[in-house]
Amino acid sequence: CHQPVNCEISSALTSFSSALDLASDQREIQHVCLYEIGWCSMIELNYREAYRAFDRLATESRWSQCYYAYLTGVCQGATGDLEGAVAVFKDVQKLFKRKNNQIEMFSMKRKLKSSSISKELCILSVIEILYLWKALPNCSNAKLQMMAQGTGIDDASCAGLKNLLLGAISKCLHNTKDAIQYFQLAARDEGGRLSNSYVQPYSCYELACVLLNSPESTNKIKFILFSVQEDYAGYDFENRLHVRIHSAFASMTASAQP
Template identity: 35%
Template sequence: MAEGFAKNGMEPIEFDDVRLALAGINLMLNNGFQESDMLFNKYRQYSPLMSAGASFVSTMHAVMTFEEEKISAAMQMLKSTENLCATDEGFLESIKSKLGSKPASKETAQLTVAERLERQIIIGDCQLYMAMLTFIKQELSAYVKGGWVLRKAWKIYNRAYREVTDLIAYCEWRTGQKDLPSADTLGRLLGAVSFGFGLFQLTISMIPPSLLKIVNMLGFRVERDIGLKCLKTASKSQDMKAPLATLSLLWYHLVATPFFALGSGGAEQGLCEAEKILRENEASYPTSALFLFFKGRLLRLRCQNEESLAVYNQALEACKDQREIQLLCVYEISWSQLLKLNFAEALSGFQRLKEESRWSQCYYAYLSAICYGAQGKIPEARDMFKQVPKFAQKKRNPLELYTVRKAQQFLKAGKKNQTREYVMLLALEVLYLWRALPTCDTDDLQKMLQECGKVTDQSLISMGFLIEGSIHSILGNRDEAMTCFEAALAKSSSPHQEQHVAPFACYELGVLYLEKAEDGYKDYDFENRLRIRVHAVLRHMKDVPVEQPEPEEDREVEDDD
């Protein structure tokens, strides 16, 4: 039970803040953002836990909207929550109190061990959320400041996690002592700290190896498996962040893993884990737009595109009062239409995102231009490609660098070469680079193969072979795929070819040669000896840290009128 605080100038009241906080998060996840906001704000001055809930909802709004006002408001609320949780004594004073050289403050002395740990964890959460909001600015100074705040969060989580686990071990040993926290309280505290600790581990483990060295120098020691284990622990707890830990696991299995090809257990293992999580939570969140969103992702990754579209539309209807989640659903619906080569339907969604989303209008303008051109509407595509550089906001953003460069290449190709076939290959290139081709059904892949065969522009030849090889590989045509990848490599050295074709073709060939060495031959001398070597190489590759996309070289986005 929580009580109000005299220093707030408010009458003390009693209420079950643990139950209310969890109810507030569940309200938010069941599409009741306004109701959740009202509940948390009603009690936020009385309880650090309710204040933390209000701050999280505010942070969610800021992250989804990218609006400066909401980011500032969330920052202020997080600082307010920190102040509510902070005791009068700092680190040195707390040491003196423990040694007996300085008495603890009256307020600190009144706190139980569980309350002190809860406040410590909330402060760590606030630091983590403030770092996230700082990184949104995508500026060098913001990265430096955000990194420093992250370091503070890491130290708090590390200390709190150690203290909670030590306390659990101590309580198991001193079972008869009455003044110790209950098993339920300890389980909730472990869930609370495991969420931040696990999310931190998981997120940092996915940064590029070159940056990971710097992270290790700053004192971070991260492991993805520990992060996943902690999030699973948090998701099973009674803490208010349990549902958030569940969503974090779904994000890892259905967004991060498929895109970055993470993990050594294969994509299907992650999909099975996500399906299990969704099934376990279906009764608690039957109409939750966020859970429906992830269900749609699962169906799409399993190539059930029609079913996926139906679920995304269901999610869109469920969040009609929440604009930011609506835009997430609109993006997925448009992307699903793009996978089915339904360019007219995809265009309407990307146009809406270009107008309403505050995230990368440049990217949505590029996708809109592709949808126009793939329908044969070249004048409209040309006009939209001209807008792409004008929407670029961050001059060193890799995504915007790519889209601006591709748009400018199309405009410089001349009207004679600005054909539907040209733009169609640009569409397939996006699907390839975004690792979306494996989620297309066989009929659509066959249509894409036909489009690759229509390429006549010499600057696109190597890209055409790369995409054609990838489609053959997905369809199980290994020999045809290898022929295409070898052709892509051969053509990539010609003038005006895309620089990324050669490394991608090498990667694709390497994967196929490994498969061929393992499965393509049998009944030859020393077969087992070679198989052992192949498996050793595969194990070594799995043990090597997965390289995520490295930061792009600092280049300026040119504004081409």
């Protein structure tokens, strides 16, 4: 097997499916298995299996039905079942309960409207989830290349998000030059700032991380990271990014020591 990651995901899916069958009387274990099956299926771009797993969680789990409904909707739409996805996105609104919950707020804001929904937009939304939850490095090169080809959406409001994701995919494929270009494009995208508030700060951070591995000056990288902290506020997953920026500064300080 030439893709170790792919083999591991495939083995994990088999194990979680077996565990799900064996846990017929243990609802909590079933839900853990369904969650992992959903995630492994997304990583494999098997949208149909992913939406089946998340659909069950949205119905049965008490944890965050709103979030599970969102995952169900984007995966269902990614299969091409747009009618089914539209119905699920209506449920996202009904199931939204916790305004102080970052994940539910994200799901609520990102739920797709029936007027704008398309298979391409749903696929982009699946890739976005994989990026935000740091799952792209677990995807095989073949799947990453499929993702890059599947981001053919032309909607101007998604341009920044599309470039951020193409940059992240290029970074995973070790195409540094392409990654830098995509992150720079995403960082300059003002048009999508309303619909994707996190795209610009995350793009700047990603650009700084890629430049860390190139001959760029430390001062330039520090300037980019300081700019993210000073120029952006109130975006999705802001705290998460500040933790990563702090870690990047710590790493630069450690590597500068003799």
